Amino acid sequence: MKNYLFFIYFIFIIACTEQQSNLKVLQGNAIGTTYTIKYLDSTGTNFELKIDSIIKAVNTSTSTYIQNSDISKINRGDTTVVVDAIFEEVFKKSEKIYRETAGDFDPTVGILVNAWGFGPGAKINNLDSLKIDSLLTFVGFNKVNLLNNKVSKLYPEIYFDFNAIGKGYLVDIVARQFEAANIENYMVEIGGEIRVRGKNEHGEFWKIAIENPNEDGTRSFATVIQLKDEAMATSGNYRKYRTTEDGKKYVHTINAKTGYATESNLLSASVISKGDCADVDGYATAFMAMGLDKSIAFIKQHTELKVFLIYANENGEIKTFASANFDN
Template identity: 30%
Template sequence: MRLIGYSVIFFLILLLGCERHANLFKLEGEAQGTTWHITFWSENHINLALVDANIQQRLKELDKNLSNYRQDSTISVFNGTMSTAPIFVGKEIVELVNQAKIVSLKSQGCYDLTVKSLFDLWGFDEYQLTIPSDIAIRETLAHTGMQYLHLDENAMRKESTQVHVDLSSIAQGYSVGALAEVLERYDVKHYLVEIGGEMVVKGHKPDGSNWKVAIERPLPDSKTLQKLLTVKQDQAIMTSGTYRHYFDNHGVRLSHILDARTGYPVTHNTVSVTVLHPNPTLADAWSTALLCLGHQAGLKVANSNDISALFITEENNQLSEVSSASFDTMAN
């Protein structure tokens, strides 16, 4: 038994013809357990050091508020509180959970932020597989569900002290949007912001052409191109996959994508889902939700909610693609 090391799905950024442009700026660094990159250009004078300092400060704020890997983060303090009284978490988390509740409902409960207890039960938190008993899963499911979270303007309450929240399936998309907002404060209208492969783009490249983004081939240890997208509109591009973070249990792949309705890893053959959406927070949540559902059920949900999604499935070592009705109108 071995655990395949986690690496967030990434996009290759193609900036053809941009490198020689005098007003093209690039920033990069590490945050949230991964890397981030920002590429932008502007006709106006830009104080790059000041923009970078504001980006770094915003990343620190997001980490302090949303990270499950920091014991002192707002969400970790909420999880560790042995109380069912309302706890102040701030508007940022309340808004994230509100949006997650919508996606959870529309995904028939497959997507759920309270899946953290199940995630820990299976050993994904410590990267050590522990196959739980059916009884343990049933007991954990009794405290799993978005209906056990109640929200106020700045506070959140859990019905049971055993309810634990993991924001990772929505926080990175939100973070990408937050960094884009920093650029907007400097009147930057053309940019590409990426954290660990989760991305938002606006405007176009300096030569007037569209931004181009390449989706990674969804196979373990692969860094090759699967599909090139020409991004036609201002939007977020988010991908979730089962092929980077999983346990190999005697030849059986146990994905870190857990179905909150059953408590078990998903068993379908959908290996990645890419979602295009104007809202990066919702794009992130929907990519996880549709991956949880798999391409058969997920395609119906995507079409009924007008979600632009690309599903990639693997069968007999062969990859195939299927997309929702609105996907091809957003990118090609």
């Protein structure tokens, strides 16, 4: 029996060693952030060139920070642009989430993102209610259309900004490359948005930590979860914000209905789904615009989503909310 157990243990050690030796790790920069990709592969396939090509294609289609990208041309009023499959998929996903969230997720908020100083466009100083109301005329995904691969806008000033869904979408496109190559175990993380399949090099489900909303630069974790063939995205306003001279704090999530960038009691939203990472990326952004109460009401109606919210109560204490199906 001892020899038998030793043999089993020996085989287990060999299997673990083989799995670890097959672990590949890729790291780099993309769309203004960093990425870490891990996958198990015994074939020696080099995915770096493919990933570089994907990043370039997504930037060329949807990056507002590239002057000659399709989205930048469209934002400048060019009606002759024939968009590619990347732009079309991002547009249609955005349209779907816009409708489901009754406009709380709205990528036409770009003109306000620029005005508040969070985008590539010119910032407007001393924004007042009259100016914001005038800019809101050019916000609304119901004012744009995509037909025969061309975008039409009710107003030429309408400005697309797909950043709230872009990282998740890039995660999906990279992940599809692994699945096309029959890679069964992988983890793709780009700027904190994640999609996983299978298990890690230790034969365990991929473990992902959800950070606490620390504003002092330190890092701590609210919880650690296991993802099982799922995608996860987190949105928060506790790091990306501006403070004016009079002490007012403006966050990067713009409310597409009010036009303001003011902070709510919801500090962080993490969304998990079996679906695409682009979708949960969009929902996480929408929750930050909705605030706590409206987000909870939405979550209870959409049980396909697992959600973990971090918020401040009326006494300023940090609290959490987890959807009924959330398990860690």
